[in-house]
Amino acid sequence: xxxxxxxxxxxxxxxxxxxxxxxxxxxxxxxxxxxxxxxxxxxxxxxxxxxxxxxxxxxx
Numbered sequence: 001x002x003x004x005x006x007x008x009x010x011x012x013x014x015x016x017x018x019x020x021x022x023x024x025x026x027x028x029x030x031x032x033x034x035x036x037x038x039x040x041x042x043x044x045x046x047x048x049x050x051x052x053x054x055x056x057x058x059x060x
Contacts (some may be wrong), residue, residue, distance in 0.1 A: 015049060018045060019042045019045055019046060020042075022041040022042050022045060023040075023041065023042065024040070024041050025038055025039065025040060025041065026038065026039065026040075026041045026044055028044055
């Protein structure tokens with residue numbers, strides 16, 4: 001495997017570990033929404049990781 005694939009797999013593994021070990025709820029205050037959104041930490045992190053991937057693909 002080349003270096004890019006190996007680094008991508010390591011980042012994916014670290015993201016999975018973060019999602020597994022972060023349980024509980026979190027409240028997110030977004031500036032363009034009145035009030036706040038609360039949900040499971042792992043799902044909120046997954047959403048923001050997906051948002052980051054989408055932005056990265058659009059900038060590529």
